[in-house]
Structures are given as C-alpha cells and as structure tokens.
Amino acid sequence: MSRRPWFAHGRRTAGVVGALVVALCAPATLSSAATTPLARTPSHQVVTWGASADRMGTAVADHSYRLVVRTSVGGGSPRIRLSNAFGDHPVTFDSVYAGQQKDGAQLLPGSNRRITFGGGQSVTVAPGATVYSDPLTGSLAAQSDLVVSLHVVAAEGPATGHGMAMQTSYAAGGDHAGEEGAGSWNERIGSWFYLDAVSVETGADTGAVVTLGDSITDGWQSSTDTNRRWPDYLSRRLQGASGIGIKGVANEGISGNKVLADGAGQSALNRLQRDVLSQPGIRTVFLFEGINDIKAHSGVTVDDMIAGYRQIIDRAHAAGVCVVGGTVLPFKGWSEFDPASEAVRQGVNSFIRNGGALDAVTDFDKLLRSPYDQERLLPVFDGGDHLHPNDKGMQAMADSVDLTSLRCTR
Known part of the structure; x- marks a missing residue:
C-alpha cells in the first residue's frame, strides 16, 4: 500500500487521505493504567x-x-x-x-x-x-x-x-x-x-522538545486562536532551521501549575512521566516552572525548589533526555509579590544559571525584565497583569532560545 499525502500542503490546501491501516485484531478494551x-x-x-x-x-x-x-x-x-x-x-x-x-x-x-x-x-x-x-x-x-x-x-x-x-x-x-x-x-x-x-513517523534523526511549565507556557495573555504561545514561536523557528534535529514540540504547560505541590493539575514532579517522558521521540525537556510555588506564600524555600528541580533533572537524565532550564520571570506588580518571594526567586534563578545541573539555560528573566526595575517585566513585554508576557514577550522568549542547546549528548 503506497503512502499518499494527506495534509502535506498545510492548512488551507485540500489534500488526499489514504486508506486506514487495518490491524488484524478485534476492537480492544483497555484494562491497564499504562x-x-x-x-x-x-x-x-x-x-x-x-x-x-x-x-x-x-x-x-x-x-x-x-x-x-x-x-x-x-x-x-x-x-x-x-x-x-x-x-x-x-x-x-x-x-x-x-x-x-x-x-x-x-x-x-x-x-x-x-x-x-x-x-x-x-x-x-x-x-x-x-x-x-x-x-x-x-x-x-x-x-x-x-x-x-x-x-x-x-x-x-x-x-x-x-x-x-x-x-x-x-x-x-x-x-x-x-x-x-x-x-x-x-x-x-x-x-x-x-x-x-x-504523533507522526519521521526519520530517525528527528526528535522533539517537550515544554514543561505553567500558565506562561500554556499561553495565557497570548492571543487566542493565533498560536502565539512561546512554544508555538519556538516550533516555527525549529521548522525553518537547518541542521537541527529537534522538530517536534509538545506544550505541556498547565495554568497555575507548581513544581512541588498538586493543585492546578498534578505537580510537575507527579505528571513528569505521563506528560513528558512518555512522549515518543522526546530528546529534550524544557523546564520553565516555579513561579506558582514561589508566589504562593506557602513557605517554600530555595532549597525546596532546588530539590524539586533536581528530581526532574535526574529522572529525565535517567531516561536519556536532555534538560534545558528557563529562569523564572519577575512579577513585581502582581498581587502576591513581596520581598520574601522575590528573594526565593532570585535564589532559584541563581541555581538555574550557575548550579551546573542543567544541560543548558535560557535566561528569560534577563531578557524580559526592566533595566530600570529588575523585579518587574519590561512594559513592552507585559501582558497587563505584571506576570504573564504578551505576544511580543512570547516571541522574544522563543527567539532567545539557542536551538543548538536543545540537543545534548546522552
């Protein structure tokens, strides 16, 4: 049976779908939780x-x-x-x-x-x-x-x-x-x-990056129905890049999500296997999460956050997956901001930048913060609530990622 194009010409051009591949077994009822x-x-x-x-x-x-x-x-x-x-x-x-x-x-x-x-x-x-x-x-x-x-x-x-x-x-x-x-x-x-x-079948040299995050990764404050979340912009860059083996992008952000505690979705630690490591062809996880732990006034410390990050990194590395980290964005002007939470954010970002546990780092904080008040988002990138970037901020984030950093040797 020859393969015929289906969506091979993109969204607005009608394609032809080939017949289904028919497996030689009866309809199945799943009983396993895997x-x-x-x-x-x-x-x-x-x-x-x-x-x-x-x-x-x-x-x-x-x-x-x-x-x-x-x-x-x-x-x-x-x-x-x-x-x-x-x-x-x-x-x-x-x-x-x-x-x-x-x-x-x-x-x-x-x-x-x-x-x-x-x-x-x-x-x-x-x-x-x-x-x-x-x-x-x-x-x-x-x-x-x-x-x-x-x-x-x-x-x-x-x-x-x-x-x-x-x-x-x-x-x-x-x-x-x-x-x-x-x-x-x-x-x-x-x-x-x-x-x-x-998922799709590709050449063996093609892999995927999975972005693990919260509402910023999920796309809040980006424009609806326009695919302007920062992972979308990253995907478009990757499709146009030559010599980069990473082409697939899966957005595993959940609004309100935390690294350490369940609440808005299971914590990053608890959903890592299902949402991230189980994805076919994964080569890299882009870890950009932590602001919801930090701003919650729950007593979470820098050491708590580092321990959570290290668990994610170790589990990904054990699965043969690279880990790129993004620094946590400033949030002064958001209702939960206070000096104690800011101190934790600064400590977390110091670990991300200098801890040596990650395979690569993208410094979103340095990119999007105001040079006049480094605890605030630069207004041109602020979606209006002083926490979530707008479309320009989302694009700037994606544009700042070194594409070659998304594939390490493991």
Missing part, C-alpha cells in the same frame, strides 16, 4: 502536538467534541493518543475522525477520515489509562491545523482534558464526528477533551 499502543509500533514516532491532561469536571455521555490542534513536525502515519487519566470509570469512544480545518468547525471536503483502534471503530479506555490509535496512511504537514472529532458514547464521573487551550474548539450532543459541515457544532469551547497527544 500508555497502551494497540497497533504496530512505528520505526520512529515523534510527538507533533501535546497538551497536559487534567481533571475537567463531570463527563458527558453521547457527546461529540471537535478539537482543533496545531502540529509542529510533519511526518507520516499519524496517530492520536486518548486519555482517561483522571477518570474513575471507563470511557467509550465509538466514532473518532481526523480532518483538516477549513474555517471554524467546517472541515475541508474529503479530509475527514475515520481513526481505528486495534482495527475497530470503538475503544474503551479504562480509568487512569491512555491509548494510541492505529496509524493513518498519508502524511501530516508541519504547522497545519488538524481537527480530531470524537464521540463519547459512554462516560460518567470525572472527564479528562486540558482546560485552557487558547484555541476555539467545538462540541455537540449526539454523534457528529464523521460530519464535515459545521451545522451541528453549536457549542464553542476553549478546552480540549480526552485528546492529549498526536
């Missing part, structure tokens, strides 16, 4: 999009979601990963499709293709589990708008998803996943449900 591939393992799969899983309120049965996501690296044999990481009951999907966005919930005619799981149209994901789909034949272009539509036929208890997408997706009652038109999709939503990763 990430479980149901189809063949590709020779070299790399994550092209990711979003951290979190608890999303009560699951809704007989409901469809049309989820718009932006790819990073292009490649063949696309696969999706569905997550029930926070569910306490099984969730069953009986209709899952992938297509190409034309406008809003409207898909390009002929682009919507059914996704199978173990050769079958239906899959049940156990509580705590994730599942990979079978691969689609054809290729998925870099920097394209992939639309995954799925119907949840049976679900109860907590839903799993990603709350702050900074991207408009759509929902509807009943099963509309196979429809290419927008008529049934009467709910606009700002979250992703159940989908937590997309």
